[in-house]
Amino acid sequence: MIDYIANKSKGLLLLAFSLYSLLPVVLIGVDFDLGQSIEPFVGRFMTLLTDSAGNSGFLVTLAVLSALTLRLKFPRIKFLSLAIQLSLLLVICFSAKTLLKHSTESPRPYTEYLAQVDLIELPESFYQLSLSEKNEVIMNVTSNVSEWRVHHWLGEQDYSFPSGHTIFVAICIAFFGGLFFESRKFTWVAGLMIWAAGVAYSRLWLGMHRPEDLIGSVVLAALIYLVVPKIPIPMLKQYLPTVLFNKGLI
Incomplete structure (x- = not known):
């Protein structure tokens, strides 16, 4: 058990540091004026950041991080083991995210703004509307809310907890960050x-x-990363066809 945890210690350490980096936000609080005007550069930059971990860009992020990992020049069979582990992590994390969203039913912060401007009675009321009604309510704030925010509000009308974007980011920190840390690629980390x-x-x-x-x-x-094991290379060698090794494919 000690060896098992030690193998994951770098990734868990980086996740702990990421939590520490959020501490000032928690202590000071966050009170963005969602109705404030936004410079186009700021809107584009924030959209680029959020999209890099969302449906429209997470595959690009995975491709970039995977390309960096290939530069570490691990044996091919280790790359296969890592690919299986990463796939399991992503599937389990996103499945857990979907389950928790429907279980907690936590309204997104922007629904509180919609309630403040009297477009809905309560944040929870937003989720009782049909899709077309939700879109209509959001479009009613376009004169006060930046198009950059409205775009995301229209695109993400599910519940708030947990954050799928942050789960993806956390998996990248633990998985890729752990690999980079072990390989002493501190700039990449x-x-x-x-x-x-x-x-x-x-x-x-x-x-x-x-x-x-x-x-x-x-x-x-972090919990899912801790319980999903690395696929042992001897096990892969046992179940993969011998011809793959003989031809140097793995």
């Missing part, structure tokens, strides 16, 4: 952590999540 902090901030700034959503997502990802 630093870049990964800065990107992760940027994505977290963008989710708060857009009115999509609260700090507790982000913290809960990191904790959830």
